[in-house]
Amino acid sequence: MSSRRIAKEAGTSTMVVYTHFGSMSGLVREMVHEGFGRLASAFDRINWSGDPVMDLALTGRVYRRMANENAHLFSVMFGDRALRGFELSEEDRQYGRFNLVPVVECAARCIAEGRFRPADEYLVAHHMWLATHGAVTLELHGYLVEPCDADRCFESQLVTLMLGAGDTVEAATESVRASAEAFARMFVASGRPSLAGDGLDGGGGRRERTPSESR
Amino acid sequence: MSSRRIAKEAGTSTMVVYTHFGSMSGLVREMVHEGFGRLASAFDRINWSGDPVMDLALTGRVYRRMANENAHLFSVMFGDRALRGFELSEEDRQYGRFNLVPVVECAARCIAEGRFRPADEYLVAHHMWLATHGAVTLELHGYLVEPCDADRCFESQLVTLMLGAGDTVEAATESVRASAEAFARMFVASGRPSLAGDGLDGGGGRRERTPSESR
DNA sequence: GACGAATCCCTAACAGTGTTATGCTATATT
């Protein structure tokens, strides 16, 4: 992604970037905000059920899906990748943290219904976020392979997270399993099968890398 | 970090990078391997105790310390930051995964002693890694602020991770507390107070960012 | 409708980047 390439593909000159976004960083910042908005609307499309633990697991699945389908964008959103000199500002991070709101509400319901141990719902939501983010990040960067591949890690991690928060083995296992079905219903069966949007991510992400590319 | 700046500070020309490392990517790769080695020797310096849960928490603390003291290097090691065109190769990632070995052994001891539920120790070690990595990553990128700052998140996450693996609230709390003391003894009291090494990280990391820098 | 103003965009250039080709200079080898 470079200003000259953008100009070439758009059939214009590099100046359009500067008149519309101020700089390349400005363009990246706009993309990051778009990504946060996309994540927020994905959370909004979740139909909350009567099982808060299942709903919590569902937010994790949506987060992972979003990350995988917008891999490059996701990396920039959470500061992982320094794209064209862009660095996250405190305002940008605030945009990101805002997406925790539905997770906090979910955690509060889990605690209120006695599924989770009494605790600060913000802290519980953070635990979910941190662990899920770590799993997604390492998955994206290719660190999770057989026999502990990303799917296996993610599924079992969902259960252990619920256990760590206070749920029982049986209840957590069942809720996580049910969340997988709800997730499938939500994205496979719906008319909106993807969180990827309109090519904001340049087609990168999950493709295989050849060794020659790395040197 | 650029070839010309390196050359200038070293009082040579840019060619030294190419004769010694092949390319800028090659230099970064060497730094990454150095970073993995540094993490491995940090794990090696841990004196394993009779409490495997405490030891497991200790590896998490060492991981976090290492990340904070080598922030930029850490970001490159785990694929977060694309530095000068460098991309992780499968071989590089294998170097990284190798650092999980002591964590896996720790997890196995936790299971063998009945502190953790019977499970695949590799998977348990991965859960620890994923969650800790997420916490560290988001801490490094400034996402953890009051009231859920990095310290609070990390400490409480350690406990919930042990609970998720099967430990009891009382035992986990005590082991995590004890690990903090062991950690302090290990790094504050020892003759080697830092994991930072010799300026491989360019002095970045935890310094404050000014708003003007981000645009 | 006509004029002023603002906006948008192109071309050209500057400073920076990684990288390569060429040649020189020391050191090491035989």
Next chain:
DNA sequence: AATATAGCATAACACTGTTAGGGATTCGTC
């Protein structure tokens, strides 16, 4: 001692983000 080789410097190429200056187009207003 003669040769081979390794290491480094210079200069250049192709690329990057960014800025300055000059046209063209559109908009608002009289």
